[in-house]
Amino acid sequence: MRYQIITVGSELTLGLSVDTNAAFISKTLGKHGFTCVRHVSVPDKIDLIAEAIRESLAQADGVIITGGLGPTIDDLTRDAISQALGRELEYQERLAQIIEERYGNRAIPLPEITYRQAYLPKGAEAIDPTIGSAPGIIISEDERFLFSLPGVPREMADMLEKNIVPWLETKFCSGVAHAVRVLRTTAKSEASLQESIEDLVRSLRNVDVGILAYPGEIQLQLLAKGANMDEAKAIVGSAETLLSERLGNIVYGYDDETLEEVIGKLLLKHALSLAVAESCTGGLVGKKLTDIAGSSEYFRGGIIAYNNDAKKSLLNVSSQTLVRHGAVSAATSLAMAFGVRDRFSADVGLAITCIAGPDGGTEEKPVGLVYIALSHQVTNYSNRFVFFGSRDTVRIKSANAALDMLRYYILDNFERAGGDAS
Amino acid sequence: MRYQIITVGSELTLGLSVDTNAAFISKTLGKHGFTCVRHVSVPDKIDLIAEAIRESLAQADGVIITGGLGPTIDDLTRDAISQALGRELEYQERLAQIIEERYGNRAIPLPEITYRQAYLPKGAEAIDPTIGSAPGIIISEDERFLFSLPGVPREMADMLEKNIVPWLETKFCSGVAHAVRVLRTTAKSEASLQESIEDLVRSLRNVDVGILAYPGEIQLQLLAKGANMDEAKAIVGSAETLLSERLGNIVYGYDDETLEEVIGKLLLKHALSLAVAESCTGGLVGKKLTDIAGSSEYFRGGIIAYNNDAKKSLLNVSSQTLVRHGAVSAATSLAMAFGVRDRFSADVGLAITCIAGPDGGTEEKPVGLVYIALSHQVTNYSNRFVFFGSRDTVRIKSANAALDMLRYYILDNFERAGGDAS
The missing domain is CATH 3.40.980.10 (MoaB/Mog-like domain)
Known part of the structure; x- marks a missing residue:
């Protein structure tokens, strides 16, 4: 039909x-x-x-x-x-x-x-x-x-x-059944993803593979045909296994699963609580985390520190740090992550500070520059990114990069033995 | 063409x-x-x-x-x-x-x-x-x-x-030009909006009128035809004037203008600064406000208080208030609005606390129950809403209702003489 x-x-x-x-x-x-x-x-x-x-x-x-x-x-x-x-x-x-x-x-x-x-x-x-x-x-x-x-x-x-x-x-009893499986990844680009799986894709029978790019995410979409639903599901299942093994941890989830959902499961599993400090994303990370029903189990809350006063008074970022390194810097992001973790007595603090644009960029610190920091126990580290695109795109990519940094941190430190994120 | x-x-x-x-x-x-x-x-x-x-x-x-x-x-x-x-x-x-x-x-x-x-x-x-x-x-x-x-x-x-x-x-020189104008409203329902303008719509010539409902917003879409763009724009302009006058302040903006953009303009115009305290919306109001480039001019920041501890330690909501009235209550929302205004030294504090669902509702306090409070100078007031729909819908409607409450407050108290929001 x-x-x-x-x-x-x-x-x-x-x-x-x-x-x-x-x-x-x-x-x-x-x-x-x-x-x-x-x-x-x-x-x-x-x-x-x-x-x-x-x-x-x-x-x-x-x-x-x-x-x-x-x-x-x-x-x-x-x-x-x-x-x-x-x-x-x-x-x-x-x-x-x-x-x-x-x-x-x-x-x-x-x-x-x-x-x-x-x-x-x-x-x-x-x-x-x-x-x-x-x-x-x-x-x-x-x-x-x-x-x-x-x-x-x-x-x-x-x-x-x-x-x-x-x-x-x-x-209708169609005689042909379709099964769909979406592998959601944080791969860097469509082309790099395609190259890394090209030989596998060519070896697949009765499976169509599509690659789709969205801001902050690249999806691999598998469509399998079978004589009935069980057969179609078995075919798409083997293709999924093959591709997932090749791709490893860049596959963060499947089908409708969102990054914030995966993060929620990981935090729950390891009994970790989280607080976030957001500057340019203005609440987007908090919004995403609380999209998930039951997120109050692990999400303590957040501080939207949209100016330096709030970074100082609510997150304990020192004036010296702000003056010497600027609001968008590794040092400030680290202080924010530690500060928000402390404020909410959370296990993990996550902080984002960036220049979302369209204005406010300089040659040294261009629009799209993002620092994301994570604080947990004695670990404090910060990563630097430069994202291209509109204000909206930079904000979405920043939020996803922050959640992905947290995901890798938990995988690397809590799941090394098991090795599987799903 | x-x-x-x-x-x-x-x-x-x-x-x-x-x-x-x-x-x-x-x-x-x-x-x-x-x-x-x-x-x-x-x-x-x-x-x-x-x-x-x-x-x-x-x-x-x-x-x-x-x-x-x-x-x-x-x-x-x-x-x-x-x-x-x-x-x-x-x-x-x-x-x-x-x-x-x-x-x-x-x-x-x-x-x-x-x-x-x-x-x-x-x-x-x-x-x-x-x-x-x-x-x-x-x-x-x-x-x-x-x-x-x-x-x-x-x-x-x-x-x-x-x-x-x-x-x-x-x-192509088409010979017929189209002009589109969208009136964005916070009307209660499609049918009530239609009834209030039915006679006007029937009197319009060369204008098609469509009514569209979105979560938290109802749009009136006008499409005018003319021999050229100037004529089409003139036709749509008179229709717009007629309808805007009838509808008054429920029209918050035009075309691509968002509620957060209108709020931004009003805050800037009256030199008011804003801070937000969010519970169930988890950062959505902050995210919307900071969608607007330049929002740092009036948006101080926010606190995502996703549990009672954060409401107490970061927003100064008393244990007594939380125990006696509950986290989702007029009293708590008022304390949150005052608390966040104080924390950020902002002119206006806006607070939302609600039961977004799908779980957590009771007969007395059902899923969809929302309290929104506003604090400015000696004014502190709270409104109660009950919204129907999914968790996502309740959150979107809550965020829009909070922004709309702020809009009406500014219109009523700062623009009474002028009377125009646009």
């Missing part, structure tokens, strides 16, 4: 919003062995939506549409489906009642336009809304399917999981 | 990456009056890329492709263009030299595969790389155009601005 996704919304084709729904659907259905062969985004124009629907149904076994199901005047997906398939819209009293209940429970007065959502193309099956107020739509025609889901990510995800996945699994 | 965008990459149709390039291109070219009518994403399969190219050229005046121009084996866009247009690939010695220089300057050894990037479809014009190593491609055929750009956002953006925009402006 091969399907396409159409995301509806002028905000998408105008570039005012980035489409995250298509990626979410592809990924979710991919896990169940269903392959998406195209994403299409079209504006809130009835003719363009209808044209895209007709094309998708001609090219693939089915189409999943998101967006344009709300109550407002620019919600046109119902009308476009009606036009594309020649099925009139019919008012459904039952849906009107469900919609009233959905709004009633929230104690918000009910605008007249809300009832637009109670219309469905003839012969369509409704998916009752449980989070928002817009019903979803299921149509099956000539061995092809059409699903229409709300554009709000939570509402879409809920219907996808509860209604679409079971529907597809009942209908 | 109507064009389409094709983004190439199996990571996109597999859902492993979200496509941001299409939105960026649409937005950039939209400002120059060029309308994108479709985004398409296809996997790294030569036939599917070629098919999408042929379709786009049949449906629109041109197509812009991103991705698949790199050196690795899964970079197939060059071959797909060659197949779709029946133009053979030719090796270009000049490009090979430029590519060598690009790598040479970086002092990285040059893998053989790099030279794949020196091949161009017959009759194509190269865009020399200035950031990465992949040349872009320009082909003009039968009054239709094809541009192929690298997938790395920075490389793509550079070529788009320096090569594609000038090319299109020379070639």
Whole structure:
């Protein structure tokens, strides 16, 4: 089975919003062995939506549409489906009642336009809304399917999981299963990563390998095909083992695992607590660490020391250090790491000080210069980096480099015997 | 002129990456009056890329492709263009030299595969790389155009601005210009916003109005058409004035302006300094504030007090307050706001304490419960919110609500006479 996704919304084709729904659907259905062969985004124009629907149904076994199901005047997906398939819209009293209940429970007065959502193309099956107020739509025609889901990510995800996945699994037994595995690395560059695994990649059968670069991270994406899911998983599993062994510790995690998640597991495992002192990253490292539910088990807190006064009064960096070496220096970063560890009575202190730009750089200390320091027991060390890119990129790379420095420190000092980070 | 965008990459149709390039291109070219009518994403399969190219050229005046121009084996866009247009690939010695220089300057050894990037479809014009190593491609055929750009956002953006925009402006005088204006609000819901402006929206001519909800923010997107850019801008300008007057202070900014940017301008204008105390948001508010270059002018820093010890030792919250009222309470938030203001000698202290979930909620204090407090001179007040959604959503909504509380405080107390936030 091969399907396409159409995301509806002028905000998408105008570039005012980035489409995250298509990626979410592809990924979710991919896990169940269903392959998406195209994403299409079209504006809130009835003719363009209808044209895209007709094309998708001609090219693939089915189409999943998101967006344009709300109550407002620019919600046109119902009308476009009606036009594309020649099925009139019919008012459904039952849906009107469900919609009233959905709004009633929230104690918000009910605008007249809300009832637009109670219309469905003839012969369509409704998916009752449980989070928002817009019903979803299921149509099956000539061995092809059409699903229409709300554009709000939570509402879409809920219907996808509860209604679409079971529907597809009942209908299709694909005969080919796909398994995906992502190896997440802190490699220096795409090309260096590719070179170091080229011979292995050539030896792999039934596995596609892609290399993708993001700020502060490079991913190796493996896609395996098998006659069934067990076979596909076994194939991707052997490829993963081969590549992981070659790459060693630069692979920090797998699939959706983030660096902050891996750090959390390592800190928990070795009963280490952490505090962070941030200058240019302004709270980004703390934000990342606390993205993880349960991070209060190991994360004590942090100090955002955005100027010299705060570095002195809250982190005990001496005036002498600041004057002699400057705020962005190895000495200051070391004092910050020690200071924050002390302030929070944490086992490990991590500190970042950098020139994020766009201004403030000099020939000696350019924009992108970063010092990261770590303090633990009698160990205190600092690394120097120079990152290229925008203010945003420099900050993201700095935060990731700090977390990666901590990861290597724990691996080298607490896991030397075991040798495995995962 | 109507064009389409094709983004190439199996990571996109597999859902492993979200496509941001299409939105960026649409937005950039939209400002120059060029309308994108479709985004398409296809996997790294030569036939599917070629098919999408042929379709786009049949449906629109041109197509812009991103991705698949790199050196690795899964970079197939060059071959797909060659197949779709029946133009053979030719090796270009000049490009090979430029590519060598690009790598040479970086002092990285040059893998053989790099030279794949020196091949161009017959009759194509190269865009020399200035950031990465992949040349872009320009082909003009039968009054239709094809541009192929690298997938790395920075490389793509550079070529788009320096090569594609000038090319299109020379070639097309569209006769219709579009102007876009986004009103960014902190309205409570899409439906309430729509109801409050419905009559105005119906009275508008040549303006499309869209309402979009994001966590912590609702946007009103206006798209106006005119015979030229001046006319389009005038039309969108009057619509904006009408809507802004009706909506008042819930409109916090326009277009790309973020809440943290608006806060920054207000703090600067009134010479106010700020410090933040964050519990559940873990640094997110600090991160947002320091997203703004130059924020050191007004942002003193912050304390991430992720547990009670830090609230006591660093923010002077009393044990009595924590025991009697709990960490998530009005009393604790007020003590945190006062404490952080004091610690950093800032004019204003802002504090957030909440239960972000997924665990830790009780019947009395559910997940999503947030207290936000503000302290300035003799004023100390706290607001209570309950937000629905994931841990991530609760954190984003909390951060935005805190910034918005500060915005209203400054508007009410420093701008009452002027009355305008922008």
